Amino acid sequence: MLRFVTKRLISAVLVLFSISVLVFLIFFATPGVNPAARIAGRSASPATLKAVEATFGLNRPIPIRYGLMMYHLFIKQDLSSYVNIGDKVIPQITQAAPVTLSLVFGAAVLWMVFGVWAGVIAAKNRGRFIDPFIMFVGIAAVSIPAYWLGEVVQLITQTSLHSSVFHWVPSTGFTPLSQNPLQWAVHLLFPWLTLAVLYAGIYARVLRSEMVNAMNEDYIRTARAKGLSERRILYRHALRCSLIPIVSLFGLDIGALIGGSALLIEVVFGLPGVGMLTYNSLTNLDLPVIMGTVMYGAFFVVLASAVVDILYAVIDPRVRVVS
């Protein structure tokens, strides 16, 4: 098991390295593009261009430029934006990351609870009214665009019903967990729900079909022939085996969301997370920040898939390497 974990982590590091090279090449070695002009932003002065060239060693060979870039980005952490003069890239990201992490993990708890619950109820009641009903609600939840739902939620809670039912909803923004846990939760409640709706729908549908398949498996018949209770058969056997694909789905979704897929929710709810940061830097073509957020996103996607693989080995013994 330990060997498996080590191997998986080493390969994750290699993937991250490759991604950093690729990202670097796309930003700084695209033929026909002067990277200095890109970094310096629109209508930069010749002096600024000179400064950029010096900082990034743009007249030196590509491998050295890559090294310099990574040095400024990760070791000295002084890579700064030229569009918003002086804004350092890394501090911006480390400031925004807790917002995104709060948003994604909170939503993940909600969608796992609701998704698994709804999936189990539907699978348990297959052939009765409640099953197609839950599946219909699920498909509706999947089909609603999250940003549209977010806008509607904002409209209702911040404007139309803010004076009556939703008077307790604070104005948009973020309060750190360490500062005031209650305010943290209240600020994030509706973003969480909005984000969770989509994923709960997906998870309920996937889990239901996995469980319906599992209930037809031979080992369920064995479990019945053993004289176990239906409850135990459902939870300890069918659900346990059906959770395996759910876990891998979960890990990848979490990775992608932290990596920036929660962008629209952050923008709609005015949360200053990494998605918002990416969005802002995209609108004013702040290249160093974009590069930083891309690397940050890649890091979480790779980390999540490594964690999923390790978790997979924990919950599915067949995956473990037999030494």
Next chain:
Amino acid sequence: MLSPESTPILEATDLKVSFSTRGGIIRAVDGLSFAVGAKETVGIVGESGSGKSVAMYTMLGLTRDANVSISGSVRFQGQEILGLSDTQMRPIRGGQIGMIFQDPMTALTPVYKVGWQIVEQLRAHTDLTKQQARARAIELLGEVGIPDPGRRVDSYPHEFSGGMRQRVVIAMALSCNPKLLIADEPTTALDVTTQAQILDLMTRLQENYGSSIIIITHDMGVIAEMADRVVVMYAGRPAEIGPEIDVVRNPQHPYTWGLLGAVPRTGVRTERLATIPGNAVTPLNVPEGCAFAPRCSFVMDQCATRPALHGDADHLNACWLSPAQKVELRGKVLRGEIDA
């Protein structure tokens, strides 16, 4: 052998199982009656789709189809068990009746250690503590011939070969000292040498535990080795029932002749094995009369009417041929003058 005065462990009377489908009604089991005595082994033999497995699953209430309709009676130790609820059946399933399945590769839950799965069953039916149940599981694994059971108890199903997995399934089925063991084609998915080992194991364990066995198979060889009595099924109906020795030595039904003809024999050189012409009837249109008539070489006008099981003493068959005709035709079949 079942003596008339002893009450049978299990007695099925006129068991009928049918499924209503879009294409019509499928009569999977149509009037099956048989009894299993104490310490007796009953073999149920027939082609795929002859309703043998469905009959067994139905007896245990494991046929879970919304479109099924079941009638008849199944008495286990004198108690009617057909139609009992899951909760009422639970102490019987796994506790009093153990079950072994056809495919050991899929019969165990893949994510749990085999010991855990045996402990689960033990704890569902007994008051053993976790430690006691685990000790018993190790003992059982040793008994079914798994080497180094103390270590293997913590292996996962995928770490065993097919034959070893079937041993685990057998250990699990026997864990609560069941009165009756139902084995659904326990050797079909295994290779030939493993088949023999598993059959030996079952015979040995039956002697130790004193369970009765119902063994479902399509292999007359298995019947000859294991069974005290035989039920030959065709298209959901019993074609012939009797003591193994009578059914194998003196088969009465042309279908049984065909089954016996399909067993390869050592020392006899044949170009190819005998087959029964045609295919098993599709369950949607089983003939009104004798179900075997469309494939039978000796079909007569009478066969348009369904023959009842009849015969002398405990050897019954459902064929219209007169005893004299059977003797004559069977003789010709054996001499190779005609095909069954």
